[in-house]
Each structure stands twice: as structure tokens, then as C-alpha cells.
Amino acid sequence: MLFRSIVHGVFTVLLLFFAYLLVAHRAWYLQLLADDQPIEWITAVTLFVTALLALTVTYRPIRRRFFYAAFAAVMVVAAVEEIDWGQHFVSASESTATLSAPADEHWVSGTPLLSLVKTRPVVTVVLFLYGILLPFLYRNRKLKKYRQVLRLVKFPPAFLYPWFLVATLCMLNLPTGREAELGQLFFALSLLVFMLIRVWHQARKTVAEQALLSERA
Numbered sequence: 001m002l003f004r005s006i007v008h009g010v011f012t013v014l015l016l017f018f019a020y021l022l023v024a025h026r027a028w029y030l031q032l033l034a035d036d037q038p039i040e041w042i043t044a045v046t047l048f049v050t051a052l053l054a055l056t057v058t059y060r061p062i063r064r065r066f067f068y069a070a071f072a073a074v075m076v077v078a079a080v081e082e083i084d085w086g087q088h089f090v091s092a093s094e095s096t097a098t099l100s101a102p103a104d105e106h107w108v109s110g111t112p113l114l115s116l117v118k119t120r121p122v123v124t125v126v127l128f129l130y131g132i133l134l135p136f137l138y139r140n141r142k143l144k145k146y147r148q149v150l151r152l153v154k155f156p157p158a159f160l161y162p163w164f165l166v167a168t169l170c171m172l173n174l175p176t177g178r179e180a181e182l183g184q185l186f187f188a189l190s191l192l193v194f195m196l197i198r199v200w201h202q203a204r205k206t207v208a209e210q211a212l213l214s215e216r217a
Contacts, residue, residue, distance in 0.1 A: 004159050007193055011163050011186070018182055026176075033178035036083075039185055044082040046188040051075035053195040057202050067154060068198075075191070078123075082184065120180055124171040127187050131156055131164030156194040163190045 021029035032039050054072035135155035137143050156164070163186055170183030 003197075007159070011166075011189065014189075015166060015186075022176070030176060030178055033176075033181040039181050040082060043181070043185045043188045044079045046185075046192050047075045047079035047082065050188065050192045050195050051079070053192075053199050057195075057198050067152065071154075071195075078188075120171060120173070123187075124168055124183075127164065128168045131187075131190065132161055132168070135161075154198065156190060157197060160190050160193060 018029065018032075021032070031037065051072040054068045054075065057068045134150060134153070135158065138147055138150045138153075138155060139158065141147075167183045167186035167190065170179045170186060173180045
């Protein structure tokens with residue numbers, strides 16, 4: 001309960017801070033949420049840390065290992081996309097005008113083959129499904145057939161639903177056209193909290209198993 005209260009408190013303060021900047025210091029607000037600014041890099045670092053945490057979680061069922069490996073891979077891809085690796089680290093063949101387009105207009109910045117894919121709507125829908133809709137279906141006991149299909153996937157805890165919803169609403173990019181960066185930050189922080197919980201559960205399980213082995217020895 002304490003951990004949940006801390007998470008809700010930190011997220012609420014963060015949301016209120018940006019709301020205050022939007023109303024009272026709009027120029028600062030727009031600057032913070034611009035491309036290649038601290039918020040974007042904080043989001044990328046958060047995603048990288050989440051990926052590393054996912055790789056530390058090990059389960060005996062092989063299907064769970066596949067899930068966490070895939071989860072980590074997705075976090076890494078999201079992180080490098082967040083910092084526009086095509087612009088920063090790859091010499092792309094696209095024109096300067098194309099490279100300077102908003103990051104949400106491309107799948108992987110500087111990759112011509114995938115440049116027609118709009119990432120913001122795709123990311124919004126996928127994370128809404130993963131963070132809110134599918135967990136709701138999985139935890140609803142009346143929908144047993146869905147539980148069988150979704151049991152291979154680990155979902156974020158229910159107390160993070162409000163923040164996935166906040167992130168989804170931010171991804172609508174209203175009212176200034178910069179809110180998608182804020183939505184990505186809330187998505188990243190929510191996924192980080194989720195993975196911290198999984199690591200904590202894994203640590204408790206390991207300690208319990210070691211204690212049991214000690215008793216039997």
C-alpha cells in the first residue's frame with residue numbers, strides 16, 4: 001500500500017507540475033516537451049532501465065522467459081526510437097526536411113522503409129490495450145475464455161490503470177501538439193513501476209525458495 005501511495009503521489013505531482021506550466025509558463029512547457037530536450041531523454045533512459053529490469057526477471061516456465069525477453073526488446077526499440085537514433089547515430093539518406101519531421105511521424109527515425117508508418121496512433125492503441133483493456137479482460141472472472149488466451153502475458157497491476165489512461169489521453173497531443181512527449185513519459189514511468197514490482201516479486205520468491213532449501217538441509 002505504501003508503494004502504491006508513493007507512486008500515485010509522485011505521478012500526481014508530476015501531472016500537476018506540467019498542468020501548472022501549461023497555464024502559467026507556456027513557453028517553458030513547450031520547451032520542456034520539445035524534441036531532443038530533457039523530457040525526451042528521461043523517457044528514453046526510463047525505457048532502457050525498464051528493459052534491463054525485465055532481463056533480470058527469470059521464471060522456470062519457458063513461456064514466461066520469452067515474455068520478459070520480448071518485453072525488454074520492445075523497451076529497447078522504444079527507447080532508441082524516442083531519442084531518434086536515425087538522426088543522432090545513423091547517416092540517413094533522407095533529406096534534411098524529412099529528418100527534421102516530428103518523431104511520431106516515423107516508425108524508426110531515418111529508416112526509409114518504415115517511414116510511412118505513423119507511430120503515435122499505433123503506440124497509443126497498443127499501450128492502451130496492454131495497460132488497460134487486456135488486463136481488465138484478464139482479471140474479469142466472467143470472461144474465462146479470454147483468461148486462457150492471455151495467461152502467457154504478464155500485465156501491469158490495476159492501480160496503474162489511471163496512469164495508463166492519463167498517458168493515452170496525452171497521446172492525443174492536445175492542446176499544444178507537444179503532449180505526446182508527456183504521454184510517452186507517463187507510459188515509460190508506468191512500465192518502469194510495473195517491472196520494479198515484478199523484480200520485487202521475483203526477489204521474494206528467491207528468498208523464500210532459499211529459506212525452504214535451508215530448512216530441508
